[in-house]
Amino acid sequence: MERHLHIVSLDIPYPVNHGGQFDLFYKLVALHQAGVKIHLHCFEYGRGPQPELEEYCASVQYYERQCGHKGFSHKLPYIVASRCSAELVNNLLSDDYPILLEGIHCSSILQDDRFANRKTILRLHNVEYQYYRQLADSTHSVFKKLYYLHESKLLRSYEAAIANKATVILAVSEQDVQTYRSKFGAKNIMHLPVFLPYNQISSKEGIGCFCLYQGNLSVDENEKAALWLMEEVFNEIPQAHFIVAGKDPSRKLEKAAERSGATCIVANPSEDEMQDMISKAQINILPSFNCTGVKLKLINALFNGRHCVVNDAAVKDSSISPACHIGTNAESFRQIVAQLYHNPFTQEEIVLRQQLLEPMFNNERNAKQLTQVIWSN
Numbered sequence: 270m271e272r273h274l275h276i277v278s279l280d281i282p283y284p285v286n287h288g289g290q291f292d293l294f295y296k297l298v299a300l301h302q303a304g305v306k307i308h309l310h311c312f313e314y315g316r317g318p319q320p321e322l323e324e325y326c327a328s329v330q331y332y333e334r335q336c337g338h339k340g341f342s343h344k345l346p347y348i349v350a351s352r353c354s355a356e357l358v359n360n361l362l363s364d365d366y367p368i369l370l371e372g373i374h375c376s377s378i379l380q381d382d383r384f385a386n387r388k389t390i391l392r393l394h395n396v397e398y399q400y401y402r403q404l405a406d407s408t409h410s411v412f413k414k415l416y417y418l419h420e421s422k423l424l425r426s427y428e429a430a431i432a433n434k435a436t437v438i439l440a441v442s443e444q445d446v447q448t449y450r451s452k453f454g455a456k457n458i459m460h461l462p463v464f465l466p467y468n469q470i471s472s473k474e475g476i477g478c479f480c481l482y483q484g485n486l487s488v489d490e491n492e493k494a495a496l497w498l499m500e501e502v503f504n505e506i507p508q509a510h511f512i513v514a515g516k517d518p519s520r521k522l523e524k525a526a527e528r529s530g531a532t533c534i535v536a537n538p539s540e541d542e543m544q545d546m547i548s549k550a551q552i553n554i555l556p557s558f559n560c561t562g563v564k565l566k567l568i569n570a571l572f573n574g575r576h577c578v579v580n581d582a583a584v585k586d587s588s589i590s591p592a593c594h595i596g597t598n599a600e601s602f603r604q605i606v607a608q609l610y611h612n613p614f615t616q617e618e619i620v621l622r623q624q625l626l627e628p629m630f631n632n633e634r635n636a637k638q639l640t641q642v643i644w645s646n
Contacts (some may be wrong), residue, residue: 295464299636398424403559477551575614
């Protein structure tokens with residue numbers, strides 16, 4: 270018997286050019302390979318239709334996201350209200366296939382009584398109210414801070430209201446499972462690891478030639494981390510070459526790099542260029558200022574890079590922490606970098622990563638687990 274599945278995506282999941290797209294796109298690939306007939310519904314706001322998706326989906330439909338003032342609501346968070354669509358609802362009601370909702374962003378139908386008896390699976394990408402609160406803490410813009418705090422307040426109420434509306438919730442981290450259980454009383458929630466483009470450790474033994482921080486540099490939190498590393502860590506270790514690479518670095522970040530003298534900015538590298546830097550770095554250094562969800566750039570570095578240095582927030586309650594060197598403040602980061610900068614990465618460390626990561630991030634196994642959840646009686 271054919272298995273059909275609606276997937277509602279917060280964005281168009283192709284091309285895969287930032288971390289948030291990994292789980293969205295490679296889940297499609299894995300489910301397609303498992304024989305699932307996917308009916309993909311995407312909210313579009315700038316990327317445009319992508320014919321590549323038709324290779325993995327039985328159908329693909331696009332809906333305009335109501336950006337700006339048209340997407341604001343006094344009751345719903347903006348990330349949800351801007352993705353409400355009567356056309357989407359009508360399309361989902363045209364059959365009784367199960368529905369996978371990618372993110373809190375796409376979950377408005379859970380408050381619609383017409384879907385009360387429908388099999389609905391909510392993929393939780395973050396504890397969003399906590400994520401937005403931490404975004405507020407990372408920005409210096411008064412306007413952004415007010416927006417993030419307002420969105421966080423709405424999200425907390427909204428997430429509490431829908432925590433037991435879906436048939437099952439699938440979180441990307443064990444920590445998010447525990448938060449939803451303790452904060453919102455979620456009863457049917459479980460951990461499903463993210464889907465990735467790689468399935469085996471390809472880290473190289475030996476010594477690399479620089480330290481690397483990478484991410485979307487237009488995100489306030491990532492800019493804050495890069496500035497902290499420049500000013501508090503690498504300014505005190507002039508012998509260590511430091512590269513900051515990623516999308517759309519601000520002039521503020523570029524000026525800070527010029528002042529430091531120890532930092533090089535690589536703006537808007539291609540995916541191949543970024544992966545090349547990750548593999549050649551001696552240290553991938555990736556502190557985080559939020560502790561929800563899963564840090565895909567860290568997982569990428571663990572699969573493809575040498576030494577990884579993080580802080581507690583990046584690996585809180587995570588089973589991958591034994592593969593990382595963890596610093597608690599600038600001084601401990603400086604000490605760890607100094608210790609590792611000329612320390613070869615070894616086969617023993619590769620074996621540890623194979624044991625920790627490869628069983629967890631196995632797309633075929635995780636797709637099988639997902640299909641069992643969806644089509645269990």
